[in-house]
């Protein structure tokens with residue numbers, strides 16, 4: 001990409017109130033049938049327009065067609081029973097009622113490929129598509145069939161690879177895998193987490209990214225962050241192996257977080273989507289605050305590999321706040337881009 005510091009978001013963006021109840025995770029749809037399909041497409045057009053208007057360079061669907069970044073993908077797979085729910089602890093942090101794996105998992109048909117084709121038709125800008133990563137999928141389910149997190153992760157990696165190849169064929173430029181679980185289960189990350197992720201990207205020619213964050217700005221995550229002490233060094237566990245992996249881009253959280261910026265040095269050589277927007281507050285960053293975060297990151301990542309982004313998805317925020325944050329992101333990136341070009 002010729003443009004220095006191309007901006008993007010980590011993933012989800014708020015949905016319009018006519019599509020789903022705003023500022024809520026797992027918010028139920030307000031419409032059904034054909035009306036819902038049309039409404040999702042309209043919301044996708046709208047979120048794309050808002051990104052373009054705010055000056056975002058690498059655009060996305062804002063996850064307008066999904067209720068949740070993990071479960072919506074899983075809903076389309078065979079072998080998972082959504083009626084038969086069990087309560088598990090997600091990321092060792094909060095209890096949730098989740099679907100059960102009751103048989104061999106498989107993908108009978110594409111999940112997001114039609115949505116991606118639709119987005120591709122709407123814009124010539126580079127597009128990024130997010131999928132859940134294998135470990136985070138495993139961690140969002142009760143497994144009564146394989147009874148092995150690793151085995152199930154390899155199965156999901158195969159399925160994700162099928163979907164990713166079709167997304168690539170639909171014209172997606174960057175496929176991103178969301179792996180917040182990489183910040184929690186360090187032994188598993190190094191044993192099989194990164195290996196299953198590499199299985200998911202096998203044979204792809206488009207760029208690939210992994211997004212590792214401290215989660216949405218919901219109470220369970222905010223409470224967890226309070227227990228992490230003054231320095232958050234979680235990235236230190238996974239980064240050395242990610243640096244050696246075939247993943248092209250690492251998306252991470254920096255703004256207002258206690259992650260020591262020098263940890264980015266551990267993935268030197270990778271492109272880095274630096275989170276310069278905090279998604280856990282309604283306070284809109286100033287462009288100068290964004291620029292300050294990017295300048296700090298530039299000590300540890302080459303300018304041609306720095307991609308300004310958000311810490312995480314913004315679906316729990318109001319549309320107005322999200323719009324303001326997108327504008328601040330592109331204005332802050334422009335300040336630093338101009339400095340680099342002068």
Ligand SMILES: [Zn+2]
Nearest residue numbers: 213215312313
């Ligand atoms: Zn995230």
